[in-house]
Amino acid sequence: MDSRAVFVLLWMLLSSTSTGIKLDGNGYVDIIIAIGSRVPQDDMLIDKIKEMVTEGSYYLYDALDEKVYFKDATILVPSHWMITNILLPFHKIGKHCLPYHKIRRRVLVHEWAHLRWGVYDENNDKKPFYYSNGRIEPTRCSKNIEGQFYEVTAGGSLQQCRTDPETLLLTKECTFFPDRNQITNSSIMFLPSLDPVTAFCHENEHNYEAPNMQNIKCGKATWTVIFEDSVDKDALRSLKPPESPPPPPSFKIVQRKQRVVCLILDVSGSMRGSRILLQQQAATHFLRNIIEEQASVGIVQFSTSASTLSPLTTIDSDNTRENLIKMLPKVADGWTNMCLGLIDNGDALGDEIIFLTDGEATDNIELCAPSAIKSGAIISTVAFGKKAATALIEMAEQTGGKFIYANDELTSNQLMDAFASFTFSTGDYTKEPVQLESVGERTSDWFNGTVSVDQTVGNKTSFVIIYELSFPSVYIQSPSGLIYTQTNTSHDKLLKTVTLNVPGTAEPGDWQYSIQTTILQALTLTVTSQAAQADVPPITVKTRMNQKSSDGTKPMIVFAEVSQNYRPVINAEVWATLESETGIEHTFQLLDNGAGADASQGDGIYSRYFTKMVNGRSSLKVRVKNQEGQTRLAAPKKSGAPYVPGYVVNGVVQLNPPKPPVSEEPLEVGSFTRTATGESFEVTLSGTAPPNFPPNRITDLSAEIHEDTVLLSWTAPGEDLDQGTAKSYEIRWSFDLDMLRDSFSNGHVVNTAAVSPQEAGSVEQHSFNLSFPIQNGTTLSFAIQSEDEVNATSETSNIAQASKILRAPKPPGISNPGMNLTVLVISVCVVTMVICFIVAVTTWAVKRKKLSSESKVELTI
Secondary structure, three states: OHHHHHHHEOOOOOOOOOOOEEEEEEEEEOOEEEOOOHHHHHOOHHHHHHHHHHHHHHHHHHHHOOOOOOOOEEEEOOEEEHHHHHOOOOOOOOOOOOHHHHHHHHHHHHHHHHHHHOOOOOOOOOOEEEEEEEEEEEEOOOOOOOEEEEEEOOOEEOOOOOOOOOOOOEEOOOEEEEEEOOOOOOOOOOOOOOOOEOOOOOOOOOOOOOOOOHHHHHHHHHHHHHHHHHHHHHHHHHHHOOOOOOOOOEEEEOOOOOOOOEEEEOOOOHOOOOOHHHHHHHHHHHHHHOOOOOOOOEEEEEEOOEEEEEEEEEEHHHHHHHHHHOOOOOOOOOOOOOHHHHHHHHOOOOEEEEEEEEEOOOOOOOHHHHHHHHOOEEEEEEEOOOOOOOOOHHHHHHOOOOEEEEEOOOOOHHHHHHHHOOOOOOOOOOOOOOOEEEEEEOOOEEEEEEEOOOOOOOEEEEEEEEEEOOOOOOEEEEEOOOOOHHHOEEOOOOOOEEEEOOOOOOOHHHHEEEOOOOOOOOEEEEEEEEEHHHHOOOOOEEEEOOOOEEEOOOEEEEEEEEEEEOEEOOOOEEEEEEOOOOOOOEEEEEEEOOOOOOOOOOOOOOEEEEEOOHHHHHHHHEEEEEEOOEEEEEEOOOOOOOOEEEEEEEOEEEEEOOOOOOOOEEOOOOEEEEEEEEEEEEEOOOOOOOOOEEEOOOOOOEEEEEEEEEEEEEEEOOOOEOOOOOOEEEEEEEEOHHHHOHHHHEEEEEEOOOOOOOEEOOOOEEEOOOOHHHHHHHHOEEEEEEEOOOOOEEEOOOOEEEEEEOOOOOOOOOHHHHHHHHHHHHHHHHHHHHHHHHHOOOOOOOOHHHEEEEEEHHHHO
16 A cells, blocks of 8 residues: 555544444445545545545455445545545446555455454464464464465575474464465455455354464454444344445545634523633633634523624634633523524534533423534533533534533533543644643642643643632742742633743643642642644543443443554553542543453553443543653554465465564653543443442463463453452363363363452462373363352453473583583593594504404415
């Protein structure tokens, strides 16, 4: 694929909501493909994308037994492209494309299966080989894929693979070269670039022994996961192939111009007092620090009636921002006629609406919500308080907006966080604000803390302090010791805010803030900044729940993705706070360890199960910082489709061009802090408490055999999924992998009386001897189940296999490697001298005997 296509992002909105990708009959619709904002204009790139999706549609259609295909897709081009030049006719191509396009369509379907259906790769770069019945096999699916093993030398020639003397497996330099022609057509999740591969692995061909992620995480064939566990499982099982082959996908080309935002704000009687002030403070922060240059903003207020406070106004200067701030509503009174606000917004109508209300509608919002949804605007809604109408959730979901619940407790800073989250990404994060800190405290003394400004941010850095009652003393110290006080800040008495706008680019390092009050009051601090350099995107954090609503029957998962220019940020310290509308707060650490709720280790996506659900709406906030200097910038995410160095054709290996070298060395990340707010969610429990969840399934069990000792390692599950501490473990083993997988209880029991489970996320190890000597070449399978205090049992873990391999014996009594070499040299010399002496003596004896015989012959004659 063209190198610039690396920047083409497939935005897969994988939830089951209407704003995500969905099935319309047999065809997938609402697919959005966005070209990165930094990609220079290339009219041919549009055609290349269309070709990839069209060919991918046919390939997908064949792969899933002619059940589904890509019906339509929207291509979003960067705002700096000339729209008139890219609306070119697309020359449709047939079902069979040129080889150049073949790899792209296959990789597209491979990645689609990852993201849409949640299946995993069936290769393993870290464990490319394993033992099976005494034979070395390549990690693959299906096992019917044939090929040869060779090492490729630095000069590009082939040589026989060597064996690792420790494991007796092939060394890491060895490569499996598949035959170009195969007797099987699976699997796309192993080697999509192989010509015969056109299908996903079915149960009858699935290789359960292979140590790949599909077996570790799912323990079943990819086809089974797609049809039994994926988001499309119900549709796929009921769909029948269409009567005729699918048509090529239809395409729309759209371009995101500047934002046009309408703020629709509640000024009804219930907003009197602190609420109208909090709304004014949050909207001021949005207009001053969040909304980008050249965007247009209108302001509408509603109560008994609705009125436009400001028509759509383009933000082209700080003066324009301040003028808009002056137009924000300051007085609250009257009824809550929401429909008037949604419909009668006149010349303030935007293509994006931020709608805030704190109460139930006086009118019937159910009557006007459908027309608002059909208007085409993206509607983000803020439920300010417990009584806000439930229709707010539906409007946000149906239009692709955000729904956020915010309480009116000042120290939570939730309304400020809500408005700070209303950014619209174009993919160019250098132009978007980043929230570094958001914290609050109720005190009558000092309110202290540290905000880390890293190298990726620093422009337009602002510290916004909100006080409840009395103007506090403010001291903010830069990393070099420069102190900012009240004389360096702007104070708005009516808004009760103190703002420090750091001049120029903020100095990187730790900024200390000390805020002193002499009376008991609430104080909050919000710090935002932007990229320090136009060509270096900042570290960003995105957070979300896996469900926007729950009845408690299924666990919820919290996700936080930490990245910098699409590179994962790993080893960070990430904490999530979920607060219900009743004030119940749960704070816990998210992990990127590949266990529990976390799918893959080291991918920069931190996650954890959330089981302490309570009825009502809850907010989500995430805090991220460098973990004791251990945080790193990992290699960029890459396609799961493996690089193939060559193929075997008629018994001869034909090498492919070498893979371009890519630096995968992790880069250090300095001190940094980030906060992010995710969409809120709603829980409706059938009972008074959520159900008890068993410990999570262990997915990283590994096994080793050293002589007759077995060593097992895994990550500890929790009492409830990956929270708390499990009560006990049950470990079983078998010679037969399939038997252990299908019937765990029939395996042989391992004594675990000495194993005391640790807290979830801890590394567990257990070593033991079996009741018999393990023969050389024996392969054993192991699995674990865990149990909680009410005897709820987890699913069976992944099956871990280990083989006993006898290593070459070492000379007895020699422990020093240097001495070993000396003794060896002396021994060789002594042996050589002895042999030479023996040969010399033997030669002398033979010659003497011969001379003696000749003398006797002469005398006889």
